[in-house]
Amino acid sequence: MSEGLRPGDPVRLGGYELLGRLGEGGMGSVFLARSPQGRRVAVKVVRAELSHHDEFRGRFRSEVNRARQVPSFCTAEVLDADPDHDPPYLVVEYVDGPSLVQVIREKGPMTAAGVHGIAVGVATALTAIHGAGVIHRDLKPANVLVAPGGIKVIDFGIARAFEATSQHTRTNQMVGTVAYMAPERFETASGQRTGPAADIFAWGAVVAFAATGHTPFEGESATATAMRIMTQPPDLTGLDGPLRELVSRALEKDPADRPTARELLDGLLTAAHPAGESAGRTSGPGAPAGAGAKPAALPGTGGGSGTGGGSGTTGGGSGTTGGGSDGTDQTGPAGSGADTKRRRRLIGLAAGAAVTAVLVPAAMFGPDLVRDRSGSTPTGSPGAGTPSAAAATGGPTTGGTPSATPTSRAPGGSPSAAADRTRAMLAGQRRLLLHVVEIDRDLSLPFDGTLTVGDGTGRDALFVLEPVGVDYMIRSVNPDIAHRPCLGVKLDAEGYASLVGAECEPTGATVFGISREGKDDKGRTSYSIINEKYGLVQWDDTEKEIYVQEMGDAPIDTTFSLVDRGAA
Numbered sequence: 428m429s430e431g432l433r434p435g436d437p438v439r440l441g442g443y444e445l446l447g448r449l450g451e452g453g454m455g456s457v458f459l460a461r462s463p464q465g466r467r468v469a470v471k472v473v474r475a476e477l478s479h480h481d482e483f484r485g486r487f488r489s490e491v492n493r494a495r496q497v498p499s500f501c502t503a504e505v506l507d508a509d510p511d512h513d514p515p516y517l518v519v520e521y522v523d524g525p526s527l528v529q530v531i532r533e534k535g536p537m538t539a540a541g542v543h544g545i546a547v548g549v550a551t552a553l554t555a556i557h558g559a560g561v562i563h564r565d566l567k568p569a570n571v572l573v574a575p576g577g578i579k580v581i582d583f584g585i586a587r588a589f590e591a592t593s594q595h596t597r598t599n600q601m602v603g604t605v606a607y608m609a610p611e612r613f614e615t616a617s618g619q620r621t622g623p624a625a626d627i628f629a630w631g632a633v634v635a636f637a638a639t640g641h642t643p644f645e646g647e648s649a650t651a652t653a654m655r656i657m658t659q660p661p662d663l664t665g666l667d668g669p670l671r672e673l674v675s676r677a678l679e680k681d682p683a684d685r686p687t688a689r690e691l692l693d694g695l696l697t698a699a700h701p702a703g704e705s706a707g708r709t710s711g712p713g714a715p716a717g718a719g720a721k722p723a724a725l726p727g728t729g730g731g732s733g734t735g736g737g738s739g740t741t742g743g744g745s746g747t748t749g750g751g752s753d754g755t756d757q758t759g760p761a762g763s764g765a766d767t768k769r770r771r772r773l774i775g776l777a778a779g780a781a782v783t784a785v786l787v788p789a790a791m792f793g794p795d796l797v798r799d800r801s802g803s804t805p806t807g808s809p810g811a812g813t814p815s816a817a818a819a820t821g822g823p824t825t826g827g828t829p830s831a832t833p834t835s836r837a838p839g840g841s842p843s844a845a846a847d848r849t850r851a852m853l854a855g856q857r858r859l860l861l862h863v864v865e866i867d868r869d870l871s872l873p874f875d876g877t878l879t880v881g882d883g884t885g886r887d888a889l890f891v892l893e894p895v896g897v898d899y900m901i902r903s904v905n906p907d908i909a910h911r912p913c914l915g916v917k918l919d920a921e922g923y924a925s926l927v928g929a930e931c932e933p934t935g936a937t938v939f940g941i942s943r944e945g946k947d948d949k950g951r952t953s954y955s956i957i958n959e960k961y962g963l964v965q966w967d968d969t970e971k972e973i974y975v976q977e978m979g980d981a982p983i984d985t986t987f988s989l990v991d992r993g994a995a
Contacts, residue, residue, distance in 0.1 A: 429459040440516050441509055443470055455514070459521065468506060471517040484510050489982055491517060494583060496559035496942055501552035503572075503581045522581065524574030527637060531568065536640040536665065545571065545637045546670060547695050548578025549630055553688035556583055557623045558940055558959065560983070564621060566629035567607045568636055605649045606642040607632045610657045610680050624682030630691065631661070631677030639665040643678060669694065689959060848991050858889045858904060860990040861956075863966055864947040870973065870987075874907035876928030878914070878973050880966075883990075890914075891995050895933045898940045898959075902931055904995070913937050916961045916975050924961050924975035935960040944986045953986040 429447035442463040449457040460470045488510040507518035563583045570582040609628035635643040643661030646652035661678045673694045851857045860883045861870040869883035887905040901914040915929025915937040940957045947953045956964040962977040966985040
């Protein structure tokens with residue numbers, strides 16, 4: 428529910444007519460608005476004093492661009508933004524539904540099925556958010572909406588820009604809600620950056636709240652709560668079964684001991700379906716809509732704080748994960764912000780564990796396999812968060828590769844040859860060049876297994892995508908390296924991550940997501956290549972080499988076009 432506008436509130440921003448207030452917080456106010464097309468939207472207006480910071484505007488623009496890459500299933504879609512307006516504002520999808528905190532306040536702890544639905548919905552949202560290189564930073568029940576169409580996570584818009592420029596985040600003050608903040612958020616003296624694992628901790632606290640009606644480290648004051656978070660085990664009384672074990676793992680003190688969002692989903696969706704009631708006082712809402720639908724492969728994907736609130740939405744930050752080599756982790760030292768190639772802190776489980784295809788309800792996905800949001804059909808692969816060709820067509824998969832050749836039609840209904848080629852590439856049926864847009868060169872994997880760039884004329888520059896769920900192993904067709912033909916992430920003794928030839932086994936080191944970014948100079952759709960565990964594939968112009976950089980600090984500097992080179 429929204430309240431009316433207050434004296435001094437704007438009545439229009441850009442082309443948006445403001446109708447009422449939805450909430451407010453440290454970064455600004457959120458308004459219910461009407462778009463020029465008549466659609467109801469939520470507009471987050473940044474505090475006036477921040478608009479005078481050039482640094483904030485730059486960071487705000489960067490974070491908005493990254494937030495636009497977050498798939499909109501289980502999250503509020505970012506629709507528009509104007510970093511140059513005075514004040515800056517962000518426009519997101521309006522979700523008409525109560526927040527989780529309102530549901531618990533009015534009805535008490537949820538049923539076991541309802542808690543499981545919250546756990547799956549929020550974990551799915553975090554998978555998409557982290558896969559776009561975003562960290563939420565203020566995940567809490569007020570930012571989880573129980574909408575008619577399913578769970579929606581909101582308010583992942585501008586926290587990182589705010590933290591970096593606001594005096595209110597200094598002297599032991601920071602963006603976030605204490606009861607849902609990970610222990611590392613309080614250890615400011617260590618200089619450790621907030622990573623995706625902090626969102627995983629918040630996920631555990633949110634799920635515990637949904638099941639029990641209280642937070643797992645509840646204290647008499649914010650200080651007492653913070654001390655319990657840092658020193659005491661969580662109180663999970665009332666939470667039982669496999670879900671209790673997952674929540675307990677998510678609430679580990681050491682971020683390296685927590686699962687990733689994708690691992691949470693794997694555990695949630697392979698565990699027995701919840702039965703019976705929780706220890707709650709009353710029956711709460713059930714699982715999100717579509718929970719009983721036919722499953723489809725989940726995208727393999729790796730933030731912000733704000734005003735939260737009732738039935739309205741606001742809407743990234745940046746993410747960071749850590750990694751190993753050829754299926755085996757090698758721990759390196761934590762990095763410094765001045766490094767060109769960021770050192771990696773290992774987060775999550777060992778990369779040697781096989782990656783499994785995670786299943787989520789097919790209803791969570793739209794028809795965006797090879798289309799952008801405008802309905803046009805690009806000539807490359809899908810962005811992070813889109814289903815594999817098999818998932819889109821309903822076809823079965825064997826060993827992660829679709830068994831049926833997918834087909835497509837352009838928006839007008841006529842067959843699209845470009846889309847068919849794209850789908851064939853995604854199904855592993857076409858050879859392709861990985862064209863590095865920024866330097867107009869192509870990736871190559873010669874006989875020695877060291878990745879290079881070249882002119883694309885040799886057989887060592889030809890690759891095939893091999894689907895693993897909706898992610899991919901990237902296999903060279905060069906016969907000289909048949910023993911190690913797939914791209915994999917390797918850490919050196921100093922913790923720097925590079926790409927090398929590896930065995931074609933689906934591990935945390937060899938599975939990559941592909942996220943749509945824009946167009947190259949020839950009009951072809953270009954993409955970033957992201958390893959969920961280690962980060963972005965980037966080009967180092969100084970060292971003249973390809974490396975892998977954590978997603979937490981730098982923008983996406985390197986993109987790739989997938990250039991079709993015939994049947995595989």
